[in-house]
Amino acid sequence: MTPIVDSHRLSVAPMMDWTDRHCRYFHRLMTHRAMLYTEMVTAPAVLHGPKPRLLDYSAAEHPVALQLGGSDPVDLAQAVRIARDWRYDEVNLNCGCPSDRVQSGCFGAVLMQQPRLVADCVKAMQDQADVPVTVKCRIGVDDQNPEEALPQFLEAMVAAGVRHVVIHARKAWLQGLSPKENREIPPLDYPLVLAMKRQFPELTICLNGGVTSLAQVRELLSSGLDGVMLGRAAYHDPGAVLIGADRLWGLDHAPTRIDVVRAMIPYVEAHLAAGGRLHQITRHMLGLFHGLPGARGWRQVLSTEGTREDAGVAELLAALARIEGAAEAA
The missing domain is CATH 1.20.120 (Four Helix Bundle (Hemerythrin (Met), subunit A))
Incomplete structure (x- = not known):
């Protein structure tokens, strides 16, 4: 197992239908240190579905995080307990996905409107976890004012014992925009995420959204953020953003x-x-x-x-x- 040494400095986002175990193995050949995330797996699927098919991965993928979706603290806690046998390095709760299917299940970005419920979920998950439980969220949803909603959400996470949050620096519009449009149309607000790092210095805060180069990653890290999460750029042009990324940790791993x-x-x-x-x-x-x-x-x-x-x-x-x-x- 690769030791986790500030692996959050760069991570590859969980992306449905993309970041499966084959994709993660491929990405791992380009970077030894970046944290890799599974596709989102719902808690009910872990409880009732084919567990090896959902949770198996290659030991070469470490450090690797399991992302769970759900809003029932009991289900999420049971899913975390089951997943312990697979020895993931982190468990992440999805509070950022805007798809219709996620909304109908009352999880994903819609949970930005229910920080107390999210706090109950992460507390239940932590009770069963032997690795960090983290949260991935948006800056807000629909008519929320992000400058009010995001700090309120983060306050609830801190109170629940969360120490690591990944913030997609866009609002999610649950009505009126498709999931694809939600990744592109709402404007990015990097200054707000930076302000949250200043307001919550005890939190490890990683920024997601719109980052397309290692130069941007370095600039954001130098601005005070703890980490950067790459999404589509890591999938569509992995050689450009993952090969050489280990230099962020002082490693000279850069295969052709x-x-x-x-x-x-x-x-x-x-x-x-x-x-x-x-x-x-x-x-x-x-x-x-x-x-x-x-x-x-x-x-x-x-x-x-x-x-x-x-x-x-x-x-x-x-x-x-x-x-x-x-x-x-x-």
């Missing part, structure tokens, strides 16, 4: 993108031998060479030949040959 592909081959072989399909892994790798010569050919091979039921390592190597050929021609 081609090194990363070759390091994935044993993992791919094991997955195929267990009955899996190539595309389940390589769909997360499409953006690795974003903006570089050969990137289009790389994507084409993986999106066509790589999606065949019998596709294997040969197709991955064929895609890589497009990159290597373009580099030789340059």
Whole structure:
């Protein structure tokens, strides 16, 4: 298990349908230290669903956090107790997702309106946890005034014993905007998040939302924040924001993108031998060479030949040959 040394300085956001175990293994090859998050798993799913399928991961992924969704303290506590056997490094409560499905289940961003309930949830989770319980939230929802709602929410978290909060620096509009629009349309308010760090110095506060480069990460860290969480940039252009990120911890780990592909081959072989399909892994790798010569050919091979039921390592190597050929021609 990789020791956690300020792993919150950089993290990769939990993203539904994206940050599954294959994606996280791929990301871990590029950064040893950044915290990786699972997709959100609902507490009822952990209680009643196929636990190994929902909770299994590779030991190589550490440090890795489990994100739970829910609003029932009893269910969340039971889910945390079950998940203890999987030895995650952190458990995070989702209070930021704006999807309709999340609203109907009374969890996610809608919980910004019920800080006392969230406090009860995290207290119940802490009673069963042997790792930190953290919270991911928005700056507010709908007609809330973030300058009032956010500090009230954080006060409730501090009182409940929370010591680490990730703040998506946008409001969530639960009525009128789609989940995709909620990631793009509400304006970012970095100054408010910075003000919360000054107001709550005892909290580890990480900022999420709109960060697209390591230069931005360094600037935000130098402004006083404890950490930065990357979302879509880490998925669509991982080589640009994850390779070299370990320098934030003084480490000189910076493999080439081609090194990363070759390091994935044993993992791919094991997955195929267990009955899996190539595309389940390589769909997360499409953006690795974003903006570089050969990137289009790389994507084409993986999106066509790589999606065949019998596709294997040969197709991955064929895609890589497009990159290597373009580099030789340059």
